Each structure stands twice: as C-alpha cells, then as structure tokens.
Amino acid sequence: MQDLQTVSETEEFDDFRQMALLSMEEICRDIFRENQHRIKIKKESVAVRNLENIFHTTLGISNEKGFQNMSLRDLSRVSGLSMGALYSYFASKEELLEMIQNQGRRITLKVLSRRVNPGDPPSVQLRAAMRTHLYLTEVMQPWFYFSYMEAKNLGREQRKKAIESELVTEEMFVQILSDGVKKREFVVENPTLTAAVIKAMLQDWYLKRWKYSRRQVSVQSYADFVIGFLESVVCKSPES
Amino acid sequence: MQDLQTVSETEEFDDFRQMALLSMEEICRDIFRENQHRIKIKKESVAVRNLENIFHTTLGISNEKGFQNMSLRDLSRVSGLSMGALYSYFASKEELLEMIQNQGRRITLKVLSRRVNPGDPPSVQLRAAMRTHLYLTEVMQPWFYFSYMEAKNLGREQRKKAIESELVTEEMFVQILSDGVKKREFVVENPTLTAAVIKAMLQDWYLKRWKYSRRQVSVQSYADFVIGFLESVVCKSPES
C-alpha cells in the first residue's frame, strides 16, 4: 500500500513535469499570437523558438543576479541573439519583465483549476491543492522565484495583478477550509490566518530550495510532511 | 486573566520597540569604532549621527525600489548628504550593503540570545523564541525585508554569512524541539522539517506585511495564532 502510493506519486510528479514543459511552448505561442502587433517577427515558428529561448535565459540570469542587474548585453551573449534581435521581441526591458510575469500567472491558474476539483470533499481538495501548488512551484521554480523577487520592480498595474494573484490562491484555501468546517471534516477557528500560513509553508519550498536540496528533501516528501502537518491541526479525527 | 495577559503582552512589545530603537544608536557606535580605520570621519558624534541617517535612508529607499536601483545620488538627495560626504563613511556601494547586513545580524543574535533562556522548559523556550522573532522582525521590518531581498546580490563571503545566519536560528528551533521530545513535552517526528516550517511562518510576517496590515492583524495576534497553531501539532496534551 505504502509502496503503491509512493510509486503513483512519483508517476504523478513526472506527469506534472511533462505537462508543464509542454505547456511552456504552448504559452509562448499564445503570447506571440496575442502580442503580434508589438512583436516585429512575422513567422510563428521563429518567434516561438526565440521567445522560449529569451524567457528561459532571462529566468536563468535573473535568478543568479536579479533582473535589474541583468544587462541586455548579458541576455544577448547568453541567448546567442543580438541586441537588435532581442528588441524585435519586446519594446523595452520592462515589457520583457511583464511578458514573463503574465506567462507564469497564466500557467499557475490553468494548472491549479485543472487539478483541484470543486466537487471533491474538502479534505481531498485540500491535499490536491497543496500538492499541486508544490509540484507546480518545483517544476517552475525559476519563474516563481523570479516573480517573487521582482514583484516590487513592476509598474503600478502589474504589481496590482501580482497582489491579486497572491490573494486569489489564498482565497482558494480559505474556501476549502470553510467548506470543510461546514461539512464537519475540519475544525478551523480562523480560516484566513490558516490559509496564510499554508501559503507561507508552500512558498518556502521555492524560496529556499537551496536549503531543501542540500538536505536532500524531495518535493514529494516535503509535500507529505506539510500535508500531514496541516491535517494534524485542522482534521477533527484523522482515522474515524 | 485574558485581559491581564493582553496588557502585559502589549507592554512587552512596547518595551521591545524601545529596546530596539535604543540598540540602533548603540550598534552604529559599535560599527563606527570597529571600522574607524576605513571611515574618514574622526568625531564619533558626527559619525554616529550620519551613519544612522545613511542606514535609515538606505533601508527606506531600498525597500521601495531595491538596493541596486537606488543610486548614490538618490541616497545623497534623500539623506541630505553630498556624494563626497557619503564616501567618507564607506569605500564603495557594496561596503555600505555589507555594513547594513552586519548591523542587522548583530541585533538579531543579541536580542534572541537575551530573550530565550536555555534553562527554561522547552515549551516556554519555544513560545519565547517565536514571539521574540516576530516582535524583532516587526520592529526592524525594513532591515529584514532588505536583508532577505538583497541576499543574492552579496559577495561570496557575505552570502555565506547570511546562509549561516538563517541556519543558526533554524538550528535553535531544532534544539528546542528535540529537547522537548526528550523531556516528553513535545511529540515531533521530524524536528528539522518542523523547524523549517516554523521559520517559514515567522518569515511570512515581514515578507508580506502589506497583507497583514491590510487585514488589520497585529503582530501580537499573529504571534498568538502561530504559537497556538504550532502547539496543536507538537504538544502531547495542551491541558494536562
């Protein structure tokens, strides 16, 4: 039983990785189509290939030295595209930042709503939401770290979207917890603060990944631990 | 009883604030004395006054736009000191960053070791450590936020110190938890991961302060909540 569950979880996570990587190209295609009026490149195949390159390279450099410290000459050198070529895909460095932010938010919403089924019992939803969130941030760690660290460098409008996005996922946990209380699965005095600390625990995974990989903690075992930790607080009686 | 406790906690926090503000000048004095060979200013009274100004202004600007995005001309304008005057207090922008990091680490260690008594029972230590950490980060929020956000822009040596500092406080929680298990006050399966999520919950307070102040959650009530949350996991039987 234990083994079976572990195997199925591993498979689940690998599926997850595959799905996310496939989503990447798909999303770059969406971005290209939606911003075709801004992007100077005509051919989709060329644009998508280079956009993937640009986003991936930007995340890599930014997670080392920060987006502001990444010069466009750095990006040009590492990506292999010239300065001029880069500026065929975005009009300014700030626009590049905004495109990346949008890309990640879109994937997050898509995946979360696909994997958490509102018809399930709250306890199942809670587990699914936490595990999905962790797996997602594991697979897309560079983006989440980037997004968190660069949030304050965004313009007014974009920052508003980032805050909104944070509160939306938190609200999802509040809903699940409240629903669980109503259905007598959970005992939660303060769903809002409980949801806040859930988010804090989930975020630690991508903010401090150096700590966990140094200790050889896998994302699956961290997920098991955090879910168990939370359930020992909110579950009325785990066995009955 | 409830009221009495609330009052005493409020007083405790006010004491805390006063202590921290007083420590600030004290620490600037220490920094001046230790770096007198680097700092071009001779008179202590002048140096301490301006160092406080420089640190305070730097934290303020950096928490809005980031340290790298703060130009020294910004710092000059806001602090009221000229470029030349600034360079009498540090030899480079990076040295300024390092001085601020050292200042904060020093206060953290000083306060934590002063308020957590190794002779107390683990359950008392645990509460004291969590509450102290939260109060400290509340009073020195600008520094902690700054320190967290700018950690990756440090040099090799300084980054090592920052990582070490993170792990030291976490190790303190591991010690308290393990000690509590040995003395049969706590039941904790994995003290290391438990300490990690404790840190995550504590850190959320200064990383997301906008969220909590928007919801009008005070640091005292957040401390009460987090302590209660944790105790419901680790305490064998809260009443007996």
Next chain:
DNA sequence: CAGAAAATATAACGAACGCTCGATATTATT
C-alpha cells in the same frame, strides 16, 4: 579671532546602461 583640522560640497571621469538604426545575412517566392 586666526589658523589648523575636519567635514562637506562640487564637478568631472570612464564605464556600463537601455535602446536605435542602417547594414547584412537568411529564408521564401516566383
């Protein structure tokens, strides 16, 4: 109050930044 010492102000330096644009290379169409 004169003169020395200390602290601050000013202006300029080279380097690096984001960004642009005419020239060049690549690909598609006839």
Next chain:
DNA sequence: AATAATATCGAGCGTTCGTTATATTTTCTG
C-alpha cells in the same frame, strides 16, 4: 537564379552610474 520579405547583427547614441580629486565651508583649538 533572381527578387522580395524577413530576420539578425553590432557599432554607436545619449544618459546615468559609481567613484574620485579638488575646492570650499564648518568646527574646533589656542
């Protein structure tokens, strides 16, 4: 194969950066 359309290139623009050398003002001392 020739032409047109598309994509890439990289030197150079103006600006701002961190930093410094020098001049000026303030403060202390006898």
